Amino acid sequence: MTAYDVQPGDRVNPGDPVTVSRYTAAARVNHWITAASLVLLAISGLALFHPVLFFLAGLFGGGENARALHPWIGVVLFFSFLGLFLRFWRANLWRREDGTWLARLRDVLSAHEERLPEVDKYNAGQKLVFWLMSILIVVLISSGLAIWDQYFSAYTTIEQKRLAVLVHSLAAVVIISVWIVHVYAAIWVRGTIGAMTRGEVTGGWAWRHHRKWLRKLVSGKTS
Numbered sequence: 122m123t124a125y126d127v128q129p130g131d132r133v134n135p136g137d138p139v140t141v142s143r144y145t146a147a148a149r150v151n152h153w154i155t156a157a158s159l160v161l162l163a164i165s166g167l168a169l170f171h172p173v174l175f176f177l178a179g180l181f182g183g184g185e186n187a188r189a190l191h192p193w194i195g196v197v198l199f200f201s202f203l204g205l206f207l208r209f210w211r212a213n214l215w216r217r218e219d220g221t222w223l224a225r226l227r228d229v230l231s232a233h234e235e236r237l238p239e240v241d242k243y244n245a246g247q248k249l250v251f252w253l254m255s256i257l258i259v260v261l262i263s264s265g266l267a268i269w270d271q272y273f274s275a276y277t278t279i280e281q282k283r284l285a286v287l288v289h290s291l292a293a294v295v296i297i298s299v300w301i302v303h304v305y306a307a308i309w310v311r312g313t314i315g316a317m318t319r320g321e322v323t324g325g326w327a328w329r330h331h332r333k334w335l336r337k338l339v340s341g342k343t344s
């Protein structure tokens with residue numbers, strides 16, 4: 122028996138191993154550019170944040186390079202995440218079943234998925250991560266521009282810059298925590314990483330975790 126991709130409208134024969142397309146190559150490249158940018162931002166940002174972490178600047182060839190590169194990587198992250206946002210915002214809109222899913226978080230954590238409502242492409246946890254990341258990236262880019270003295274020093278007062286540094290640091294701590302949750306969940310739910318590496322998941326994964334999405338896919342109601 123050969124594995125095959127389910128395309129909208131395809132018949133799925135019981136017993137056949139099935140793989141389901143979840144992300145296009147373009148979406149995956151977009152995702153991994155975003156991921157790499159955030160990791161580089163976290164490392165260079167932490168190096169600038171505290172002398173104890175300054176050794177991390179070595180990865181960028183020293184403190185001056187880390188200082189100069191950090192804001193530019195931030196610009197890459199902003200536009201790259203904008204790409205993800207435009208691709209996925211619709212699938213992350215809050216639906217009625219999301220409240221129920223969240224209220225049964227205990228069942229989620231104890232892997233009792235049979236007690237959860239059927240979910241579409243993303244569950245409530247993924248949606249919260251998505252919207253938190255979206256808000257935090259806007260906060261980070263705006264506070265970051267306010268302290269990017271090389272180009273924008275004249276546009277903000279010292280007091281505004283002080284506030285911006287505080288907001289920027291707090292938002293960075295929160296986004297790193299959200300990122301840890303995102304990566305932990307991607308590893309914890311077996312078979313999820315393949316969605317972002319190969320672009321596909323198994324039919325079993327889709328049936329177990331995103332049944333509503335799979336039903337729509339097979340019936341041709343979504344692509």
Ligand code: HEM
Binds near residue numbers: 152156160202307314
């Ligand atoms: C570097 C480590 C990362 C890993 C291992 C990782 C892994 C994954 C995986 C496996 C998925 C697919 C989940 C699914 O389809 O159910 C995914 C989706 C996604 N990731 Fe990541 N990711 C990482 C970093 C990031 C970063 C830094 C961001 C944004 C700042 C990000 C934003 C997203 C978004 C927006 C989605 C689509 C899910 C949604 O819209 O709710 N990821 N990631």
